Amino acid sequence: MxxxxxxxxxxxxxxxxxxxxxxxxxxxxxxxxxxxxxxxxxxVDGIRIAANAALTNEPGAALQYGATEGYGPLREQIASFMRNKGAQDLTPEQLIVTTGSQQALDLLGKTMISPGDKVIVEGPTFLATIQCFRLYGAELISAPVDGEGVKTDELERLIEEHRPKFVYLIPTFGNPSGALLNEERRRAVLAMAVKHQTLVVEDDPYGDLYFGETPPPLSLLALSAQVPGSRELLVHCGSLSKVLSPGLRVGWMVGPAELLGKATMCKQFSDAHTSTFAQATAAQYLLAGRMPxxxxxxxxxxxxxxxxxxxxxxxxxxxxxxxxxxxxxxxxxxxxxxxxxxxxxxxxxxxxxxxxxxxxxxxxxxxxxxxxxxxxxxxxxxxxxxxxxxxxxxxxxxx
Amino acid sequence: MxxxxxxxxxxxxxxxxxxxxxxxxxxxxxxxxxxxxxxxxxxVDGIRIAANAALTNEPGAALQYGATEGYGPLREQIASFMRNKGAQDLTPEQLIVTTGSQQALDLLGKTMISPGDKVIVEGPTFLATIQCFRLYGAELISAPVDGEGVKTDELERLIEEHRPKFVYLIPTFGNPSGALLNEERRRAVLAMAVKHQTLVVEDDPYGDLYFGETPPPLSLLALSAQVPGSRELLVHCGSLSKVLSPGLRVGWMVGPAELLGKATMCKQFSDAHTSTFAQATAAQYLLAGRMPxxxxxxxxxxxxxxxxxxxxxxxxxxxxxxxxxxxxxxxxxxxxxxxxxxxxxxxxxxxxxxxxxxxxxxxxxxxxxxxxxxxxxxxxxxxxxxxxxxxxxxxxxxx
The missing domain is CATH 3.90.1150.10 (Aspartate Aminotransferase, domain 1)
Incomplete structure (x- = not known):
């Protein structure tokens, strides 16, 4: 047939x-x-120690079903990790754990995109983002980038023209552009989110991989504290995949409470929760202080x-x-x-x-x-x- | 906003x-x-040994990105596990690994259901199945069950009336009915799949949990070898969640090659792949022979x-x-x-x-x-x- x-x-x-x-x-x-x-x-040694600690200290939690929002001790560790990168007031309740940040994209699609909705992405952008959002019926609009990231004047023009469901950016060492969005443009993005009441998604799997001594400008998430009203219009996706291990499939999503609630509901029917074994291992790894x-x-x-x-x-x-x-x-x-x-x-x-x-x-x-x-x-x-x-x-x- | x-x-x-x-x-x-x-x-001891073996023998594979279809050695172990339960000719290529069998349901929805499509389920059926399929816009039709599972005469009438996209059943100790579909009805389900060219989904997380000495009747998957033409109309979802550990989030889906290909494409944009750390651990566990x-x-x-x-x-x-x-x-x-x-x-x-x-x-x-x-x-x-x-x-x- x-x-x-x-x-x-x-x-x-x-x-x-x-x-x-x-x-x-x-x-x-x-x-x-x-x-x-x-x-x-x-x-590998650090992960082995962490996995054994998870199975010794909390075997029930590491092997049983867990909360769809994520394993509590991991949410705490991730919030702490993010606070150390400038997201000063971030609490564990303001993020959910996802099965890699790919799942954060999928949940955004499931939660936000009706067929025919417009989404603005960078041109070029992450290939799996394009396909993920298109599966939910999104019409994608490309905003041009240069060596300093998305051109914010062009982005604002596209927002005005298309009134997108959201804008998706990889501001820091983006895939594939490698570009670093400069600080002035970061502020401009947050300002236009507020001005046009447009949701902005910051995908940030690479921000920790800076070369040299100086970290990149603050993430949009961290910077949002300086732009009143922007935090409620911002989703931030993070991941351990590029910095620790993709095989754990541990990512996270920070966002407005109502959106996180809907995304959690969708996640319940996507995979129930992210592997608690992987989550408990990641939590022990971060707790052990090996990440720096x-x-x-x-x-x-x-x-x-x-x-x-x-x-x-x-x-x-x-x-x-x-x-x-x-x-x-x-x-x-x-x-x-x-x-x-x-x-x-x-x-x-x-x-x-x-x-x-x-x-x-x-x-x-x-x-x-x-x-x-x-x-x-x-x-x-x-x-x-x-x-x-x-x-x-x-x-x-x-x- | x-x-x-x-x-x-x-x-x-x-x-x-x-x-x-x-x-x-x-x-x-x-x-x-x-x-x-x-x-x-x-x-816990068996899983600890398995996790350590995975990190010792194959740290790269256990911690790196992996194939969306699943980790090769785990697909082999699952195929072997299923062959031992009567699915005699099952090869690793005929299944994909999913993030729990909940993800198999999600991928079925994503791959098969357009808004307004009809799907027949048992009344009662698994709650998360109802919500999962409805998120993809399915209209669900309930087929009545009794103590021996779905009433196949009523099921056939509903298939004829509604021409569903597929029929979803939990034939063995179903959630919530606990019912065991008898062998005669199993044959009837496979026969009507062929007769009406209707896809049938067998969700089977509980089949290994039989009481007493005698296993339940063969799964629809195993029995399909006896009903010409039925195998190409059958999807089988399995899981380690109820028998080993839900926290690993390791499930699988057997199905027609074309459907598995589309589901794999969808999975690529859902979570890229199931945790290779959890998959390598599960593979080592099954390999060690501790499951019986x-x-x-x-x-x-x-x-x-x-x-x-x-x-x-x-x-x-x-x-x-x-x-x-x-x-x-x-x-x-x-x-x-x-x-x-x-x-x-x-x-x-x-x-x-x-x-x-x-x-x-x-x-x-x-x-x-x-x-x-x-x-x-x-x-x-x-x-x-x-x-x-x-x-x-x-x-x-x-x-």
Whole structure:
């Protein structure tokens, strides 16, 4: 029997990137295509100690059904973690635990989006956000970004024109742009949320991965304390995936109480609750105070790799490529210039690169509309410096 | 700002049961209200050994992002577990891992249900199924059950009348009915799936919890090998929640390849994948061969408690109540008869019972339509035999 699937599936395409990923198993390939942290950096000992503590101290809670809102001690630890990053007054009740921050996006879609509703995203933005919101019937509008994040004047014009259900931004080292929204623009975003009474979603999985000594500007969540009325129009999504372990699937969502209540109701019927085993392990890990050390270690390694990749790109590809050197995160977002008749098509370069045993993701699929086909996303996170240099040399040969 | 939520939220009510559950913290209360296994039965040592093995043998896989379809070694273990229960030819590729079987229901809704589609469920059925499918806009039709499960003649009539998107059944020790669908009816369900080309969903979280020596009749999945054409019209949802630990959030879904492919695509945007840490732990647990011993232990304890509760109900409530003694699972589903002018309203009895420090769930909310207000669900799983007898005596006093 040909099965008769739900209409909403017509809103998504199977990703062109999936085809690319099938080729990544090729022996000898150097891959800059991933969107994940380096497994070699995982604090396995710390997680083992935390898991054992969870099973010793609270086996019932760690293995039984739990509250849909999240495991109490983890909510406390996350609130404390966020307060240390400037969200000064955050209480555990103001956040719910989600199964990775991907589920926070899904719950936002389920809670907020009726078919035909408009949502403004960055162009480019996280691929799984595009597909997630489209499954709920959203019409996505792209707001342009530059090296300092979303262009707020253009964003305000789009808000006025489209009256969106919400605006979704990854302000800090965004995927794929790597861009850091500057502080002036952060204030402008919060001000326009209040002025236009528009909900803003801040997705922030990368904010802890800054290079150098100085943290990035305050998150929209932390900054909202300085912009009266903005906090009630702000959702903030966080995650342990990029800084500790994606495999725990522990994320969280801060938001207005009414929205969190609806999202909790939806989550009850999505997966009942996030694994209490993973939550209790994460709570013990944070409680043990290992996170600052872990973060310092990964920041250092990613900073070195980002610098090496930037240097190699400038050296090997010269005027054939342009990019803003990232100040954090996992990605360099670059654009082929086509200078001197060089190739300016990211998808074509990706094909040639695979033949030369190096992989990256072409940029076009990251746009909800009007793709810039000359763009590419390169992850430096999972490759050692020697291999980065070798891989970029292969990329230059492919260009 | 009053937030403008998605229209789909209008399809669900906040549960009356939630109000009841708030009262369960009352000191001294004996609760038969839960729908969960007994924490005291968890094989904490076995899970600890499994988690440590996962982190020792495969730390990268256990902590990194994983395939949306599920962690390979766990899919193999689950397929093997299912083959041992009669699904003889099941391969790992024919199932995906879900974040508890609640997520399997959510993915079915997302993949299959367009607003206005009809779905046939049992009356009564699992409360979270009703809400989950309604969030996707399903119109639910209730098929009546008796002590031997869904009445298949009535079910066929409803299929012919409503042409549903699918039929959802909990054939083995269902929640809340506790009923066991007999073998003749199982064959009838598979035959009508083929005859009417109707998809059937078998939710089976309780099938391993049989009392006595003899397992229940083969699952619809296992039996489908004997009914040509039925396998391609069958989805089977399984779970470790009731037999090992709900906190792992490990469930699975077997189904036609095309449906699994669409469900996997939807899952990618729901939570990316189920916790690899929990999956690797579950895989190591199953690999270690501890499951048969764990199952034997919980079967014995739940069987004793079910017998004690049945005896106490007959002794204490006499002709005021009627029920079929369950042969497995976690629940006794009972009906107040109103004999000799006794109370015949489950919700009213629940209120009086709380005053007498005993709790259960009234049955009406378990019906998608035409509730029988005289029904109640009593869980015997988490209460020792002394407390069962005391609690039922209090219930009799409330009646």
């Amino acid at each position: 040909p099965l008769n699937f739900a209409d909403r599936l017509n809103n998504v395409e199977t990703s062109a990137i999936r085809e690319l990923f099938k080729l990544l198993g090729k022996p000898g390939i150097i891959s800059f295509a991933g969107g994940f942290p380096d497994s070699a950096m995982f604090d 050390g872990t973060l310092a270690k990964v920041r250092k390694v990613y900073a070195e790799r980002a610098a090496a990749m930037g240097d190699a790109l400038r050296r090997e590809l010269g005027d054939g490529i342009e990019f803003v050197q990232p100040q954090g995160g996992l990605f360099i977002w670059a654009r082929l210039t086509g200078a001197n008749g060089k190739l300016a098509d990211g998808a074509e370069l990706a094909k040639r690169a695979i033949e030369n045993n190096v992989a990256f993701v072409p940029g076009a699929p990251f746009y909800a509309s009007n793709p810039d086909v000359a763009t590419l996303r390169l992850s430096f996170a999972t490759v050692g410096i020697d291999k980065i240099e070798e891989g970029i040399a292969r990329l230059a040969a492919s260009l | 009053p937030l403008n939520f998605a229209d789909r939220l209008n399809n669900v009510e906040t549960s009356a049961i939630r109000e009841l559950f708030k009262l369960l913290g009352k000191p001294g209360i004996i609760s038969f209200a839960g729908g969960f296994p007994d924490s005291a039965m968890f094989d 011993g764990t199952l034997a232990k919980v079967r014995k304890v739940y069987a004793e408690r079910a017998a004690a509760m049945g005896d106490a109900l007959r002794r204490e409530l006499g002709d005021g109540i009627e029920f079929v003694q369950p042969q497995g699972g976690l629940f006794i589903w009972a009906r107040l008869t109103g004999a000799n002018g006794k109370l015949a309203d489950g919700a009213e009895l629940a209120k009086r019972a709380i005053e007498n420090n005993v709790a259960f769930v009234p049955g009406a909310p378990f019906y998608a339509s035409n509730p029988d207000v005289a029904t109640l669900r009593l869980s015997f799983a988490t209460v020792g035999i002394d407390k069962i007898e005391e609690g039922i005596a209090r219930l009799a006093a409330s009646l």
